[in-house]
Every structure is written in structure tokens, then in C-alpha cells.
Amino acid sequence: MSERGVLLVNLGSPASTEVADVRRYLNQFLMDPCVVDLPWPLRRLLVSLILVRRPAESAAAYASIWWDEGSPLVVISERVRDQLRNRLDMPVELAMRYGEPSIERGVLALAQQGVGEILLMHQYPQFADSTVTTAIREVERVIEQHRLQVRLTILPVFHDRPDYLDALADSSRPHLEGGFDHLLFSYHGLPERHLQKVDPTGRHCLTPGCCERPSPAHATCYRAQCLGGSRAIAQRLGLRDDQWSSAFQSRLGRAKWIEPYTEAQLDELAARGVKRLLVMCPAFTADCIETLEEIGDRGREQFINAGGEELVLIPCLNDQPQWMDVLAGWARSEPVRG
CATH class of the missing domain: 3.40.50.1400 (Rossmann fold)
Known part of the structure; x- marks a missing residue:
């Protein structure tokens, strides 16, 4: 037993x-x-x-x-x-x-x-x-x-455990060594009301600069945890602030979802002259339809049609x-x- x-x-x-x-x-x-x-x-x-x-x-x-x-x-x-x-x-x-x-x-x-x-x-x-x-x-x-x-x-x-963040950074480092213009962290999205209803203060989430200001709300704030994870990984990879950004994918329905949206970011990055884009999806530990199809197929097609040359999907941690x-x-x- x-x-x-x-x-x-x-x-x-x-x-x-x-x-x-x-x-x-x-x-x-x-x-x-x-x-x-x-x-x-x-x-x-x-x-x-x-x-x-x-x-x-x-x-x-x-x-x-x-x-x-x-x-x-x-x-x-x-x-x-x-x-x-x-x-x-x-x-x-x-x-x-x-x-x-x-x-x-x-x-x-x-x-x-x-x-x-x-x-x-x-x-x-x-x-x-x-x-x-x-x-x-x-x-x-x-x-x-x-x-x-x-x-x-x-x-x-x-999201903030050092051994998890180290594994993510180590798994992505070989892809960065091949050369890139920008690294986009794309997370699964959520309706904004999902953040507000679990905010224990009832007044912090979705106010200006909320994810950067310390608050008890961060213990259950999906957006703050995502953005904090991006910063921690970028620091481990030694990236400058202009070399990376975060966005949210997989919207469904007409409700307002957390921003910025991945679809909009793909167009914006291509318009800024980004040619080789790396995309990492730290909301997922295993590759799935949201990574392989939404980013690896549709996202790649959108980015190239907008003027980019290459989108590389960095695999999830999977069974590494x-x-x-x-x-x-x-x-x-x-x-x-x-």
C-alpha cells in the first residue's frame, strides 16, 4: 500500500x-x-x-x-x-x-x-x-x-516556481540561439469578468497598471501571473525589454477578453518589421490544438501574410x-x- x-x-x-x-x-x-x-x-x-x-x-x-x-x-x-x-x-x-x-x-x-x-x-x-x-x-x-x-x-x-521557470528557459534557449527578431509569449485568454470575480479586494484587477502593483489579488489573477512569468523567463534568457512581449489567444464569444490579443500582436509585429518570430505558450505544459494548430498553423499563416517571414513555435515542456x-x-x- x-x-x-x-x-x-x-x-x-x-x-x-x-x-x-x-x-x-x-x-x-x-x-x-x-x-x-x-x-x-x-x-x-x-x-x-x-x-x-x-x-x-x-x-x-x-x-x-x-x-x-x-x-x-x-x-x-x-x-x-x-x-x-x-x-x-x-x-x-x-x-x-x-x-x-x-x-x-x-x-x-x-x-x-x-x-x-x-x-x-x-x-x-x-x-x-x-x-x-x-x-x-x-x-x-x-x-x-x-x-x-x-x-x-x-x-x-x-507559474513562479524557479525549477519550472528554469525548465522553460532551458527548453527555449536552443531556439533563440538560431537567431530571432522577437519572442512572443502567447497565453490562453480569459474573459475579463473571470479576473474580476476572483479579485479578493473587489477593486484591483483591470485598473491601470494593476499587474505591476503588488496586491493580494495576484494570488488568483491569471493575467498578473502570466505577465510575471514572461518577465521571469525573459530575465533568465537575458532578453532586452524590446525583444519580447506577451499576448492572449483563443477568444470565444462576444465578451471582452483580456488583452493584448495574440492575433493583433502577430499583425503588429509583422508591421514593425519583425521577420523571424518565436512563439512560446507557457499556459500549456503539453502541446495541444491551441499550440499546434492555433499558433503553429493559423498563427504562422497570419504572420507570414502580414509580412513576416518565419514563425517558429517553441514546443511546450511535454515529456522533456x-x-x-x-x-x-x-x-x-x-x-x-x-
């Missing part, structure tokens, strides 16, 4: 590139109140409208980056799970918040192995209700529903040995917090 078991959690993926599977996945994802934070009737209406056309469009996008083994995100996550199993003397299970393998399946697999504590090792560097909170709630739901006698420990967000050592170290040493 192992005292601790690791539940490795990422966002998820459709089961296949078939439109029906993509529709099923999008419905589960978008109907989560942590993702689309509207009252159920409005959320159901909005999601139903989105599901008219979006599944076919998304299915084509998934098909363009799908691997022979399956979804890149799931395949990479399985490799990470296997690497951690090789490094740790404790059970490790993989789960996706949406799709398969489900969180319920992962939690029950750990319980069946007799663990007394589950370490929820989510793969989200920055805090957001739509990632961290919903994963925690689902794990808690499964534990309560099945009346499991296990203790839950939650890995804190790790240095990152695997970092995760294994956290699994061994993370104190009980749950």
Missing part, C-alpha cells in the same frame, strides 16, 4: 476527430459553469448555438494536428504519466477534466490501489476557475460520491527529462495541504 498517489490532470480532448465526438467534448467543456459562467438556461442556449457550427470547424482543426497514436495532448500526457511512474515509488494515474480518461476513472483507480492521499497534480501553471477550480471540484465530487477515505492534496499553481524530474520532485516533496 502506498501512502500517496498522483493524479495527473490536464484539460482534455475529443475521443476522435469525428464531428460527433468533437460536439460531445465541446458540450461537456462549455456547459461547465466554471468555463461559461452564465445561469444554466442562458448557458444552455449559448452552448447550443455554438454547437451548430463549431464542432465541424473544430473537427477539421483537430484533424490537421492529430497523430497516428491519437490526440497529441492525450498521447503526450500518457508519456508524462509513464515517465513519472518510472521515477516514483508511488501510483500515478492520468485524468482529463473533459473526455477520457475521466477524473472519476483516475480517482477510483488510485483508491483501488489503496492510497491514503491523492496529490492532484494539475498541469496548469497559472490560476483560473476554468482550469484549476473545476478540476478540484470534480475530484472532490468523485471522492464524496464514492465515500472514499482518502486525503486530497492540491499542487499549488507553479528536465521537466519530468521537476514533476517527480514535486510529487515526492509536496506537503499535505488538503
Whole structure:
């Protein structure tokens, strides 16, 4: 019997590139109140409208980056799970918040192995209700529903952990050595209201210079954590302030999302004369549709059409040995917090 078991959690993926599977996945994802934070009737209406056309469009996008083994995100996550199993003397299970393998399946697999504590090792560097909170709630739901006698420990967000930042900087350094004009840090976006509703002060987020002024709000402010991470990585890489910038991608719907937008930045950088652009996506630890298709394919095409010559997508940490050592170290040493 192992005292601790690791539940490795990422966002998820459709089961296949078939439109029906993509529709099923999008419905589960978008109907989560942590993702689309509207009252159920409005959320159901909005999601139903989105599901008219979006599944076919998304299915084509998934098909363009799908691997022979399956979804890149799931395949990479399985490799990470296997690497951690090789490094740790404790059970490790993989789960996706949406799709398969489900969180319920992962939690029950750990319980069946007799663990007394589950370490929820989510793969989200920055805090957001739509990632961290919903994963925690689902794990808690499964534990309560099945009346499991296990203790839950939650890995804190790790956007500012030196070993994580070192791994990111080290993984990107070879790409910079090939020469570049600019490095763009592109993060997944969020609606602005998601920041404001978790601001404990009720008055800090989205005011002028808010991310640069110290505040208790930064503990849950996704934007401040992203911008701080960019600065920390740029410092490790020895970059001047004019050599890098940050932006936010993956907007959905008509609500105001946090700025600047990646799409606008790609056009602006090309107009400024940037020819060789490097793009890094530190909101993701594993490559997925948002990195491979949205940036690696569509983003590259947009940048070149705007006058740039080359866009190089720097891979996520994926299953790189240095990152695997970092995760294994956290699994061994993370104190009980749950």
C-alpha cells in the first residue's frame, strides 16, 4: 500500500476527430459553469448555438494536428504519466477534466490501489476557475460520491516556481540561439469578468497598471501571473525589454477578453518589421490544438501574410527529462495541504 498517489490532470480532448465526438467534448467543456459562467438556461442556449457550427470547424482543426497514436495532448500526457511512474515509488494515474480518461476513472483507480492521499497534480501553471477550480471540484465530487477515505492534496499553481521557470528557459534557449527578431509569449485568454470575480479586494484587477502593483489579488489573477512569468523567463534568457512581449489567444464569444490579443500582436509585429518570430505558450505544459494548430498553423499563416517571414513555435515542456524530474520532485516533496 502506498501512502500517496498522483493524479495527473490536464484539460482534455475529443475521443476522435469525428464531428460527433468533437460536439460531445465541446458540450461537456462549455456547459461547465466554471468555463461559461452564465445561469444554466442562458448557458444552455449559448452552448447550443455554438454547437451548430463549431464542432465541424473544430473537427477539421483537430484533424490537421492529430497523430497516428491519437490526440497529441492525450498521447503526450500518457508519456508524462509513464515517465513519472518510472521515477516514483508511488501510483500515478492520468485524468482529463473533459473526455477520457475521466477524473472519476483516475480517482477510483488510485483508491483501488489503496492510497491514503491523492496529490492532484494539475498541469496548469497559472490560476483560473476554468482550469484549476473545476478540476478540484470534480475530484472532490468523485471522492464524496464514492465515500472514499482518502486525503486530497492540491499542487499549488507553479507559474513562479524557479525549477519550472528554469525548465522553460532551458527548453527555449536552443531556439533563440538560431537567431530571432522577437519572442512572443502567447497565453490562453480569459474573459475579463473571470479576473474580476476572483479579485479578493473587489477593486484591483483591470485598473491601470494593476499587474505591476503588488496586491493580494495576484494570488488568483491569471493575467498578473502570466505577465510575471514572461518577465521571469525573459530575465533568465537575458532578453532586452524590446525583444519580447506577451499576448492572449483563443477568444470565444462576444465578451471582452483580456488583452493584448495574440492575433493583433502577430499583425503588429509583422508591421514593425519583425521577420523571424518565436512563439512560446507557457499556459500549456503539453502541446495541444491551441499550440499546434492555433499558433503553429493559423498563427504562422497570419504572420507570414502580414509580412513576416518565419514563425517558429517553441514546443511546450511535454515529456522533456528536465521537466519530468521537476514533476517527480514535486510529487515526492509536496506537503499535505488538503
